Amino acid sequence: MAESLRDQLLKSGIVKKVQPERSREPKRPAGKPPAGPAKGRGTPEIDLAKAYALRGQAETRERKQAEREAAEQARLRRERKLRIQQLLEGKALNKADAEQVRNFEYAGKIRRIHVDATQLAALNAGELGVVQHAGRYLLVSRDTAEQLREVDANHVALLVAPGTAGTDDDGVPDDLMW
Template sequence: MADSLRDQLLKSGIVKQVREEQRAKVPKDARPPQGKGKPRPPQGRRDEEIDLARAYAIRAQAEAAERKRAEQAAAEQARLKRERKARIQKLLEGQVLNKAEADQVRHFEYGGKIRRVHVDAEQLAALNEGRLGIVQQNGRYLVVSQAIAEQVRAIDPQQLALLVDPNEATDDDGVPDDLMW
């Protein structure tokens, strides 16, 4: 069975260390004389309780500091993500080539799932040749030029959903490996 926290602290030496720190704080001349006057009650149990309480306090402070560091790191990551998203949004303004009257579907893998975007015949050929790319922004898949796709890749590679490399090896049917349909 697992040891109690008190036993673990005693084994780790934290309680002993705290006890030594307390002794160092009290000057020798302020300590009660040994062997003279009234007999002192045993202090061992009380010292252990004080040391244990102090050990709990030290542990609580360490945990609080760790939580604070983790929260600060998470806040910093969120801030950086917002900045990248804003930069990509600004970059995409007026650069999206999606067409409402697109009649063909281009399937691609993104995020471990098969996704699709509607394009016309000209855009489909350009996507397959690598002259156009697809960027994911706010849950939508946007068709953009190769230059814009490369800039998005530089800012945040996870937002680039598809950019076919024309020099990529193809399998035996002549279709690049990332072209599913």
């Protein structure tokens, strides 16, 4: 069999067998940086795995903080909803046989509530108010509407200021039937 070119060169003496030089530094485990500061920078170099671990810990902290804030907001919403429900319980003045319709603007749309003649006069005078709860519009006393406004003003759909009965700034009477 033919010898390899390497073997032939070694036999002829043209090339000498070179042994790698052994380093005089003690062996250290793979993947760990040297103990001293990095050469030329003056600050220690952060290992890539350590940087990933630090970033992971920071992301975990941020995620847990966001979860705590969301849970706190949900708890506050539940408490507010319960308070509103307790406040409105048994105080609705809606009548099933009401014939007249009172239109009002709420959340950018025209809404309506059915009232009788005395309720319409009281609503336009500011003695009654309309609140939105659970997808319905409830007719309540002014005091109840004011209490609800303190809890969450977004639920008060219509509350006429006393003394401004008759016409709004647009000149159209409140009791005008459409």
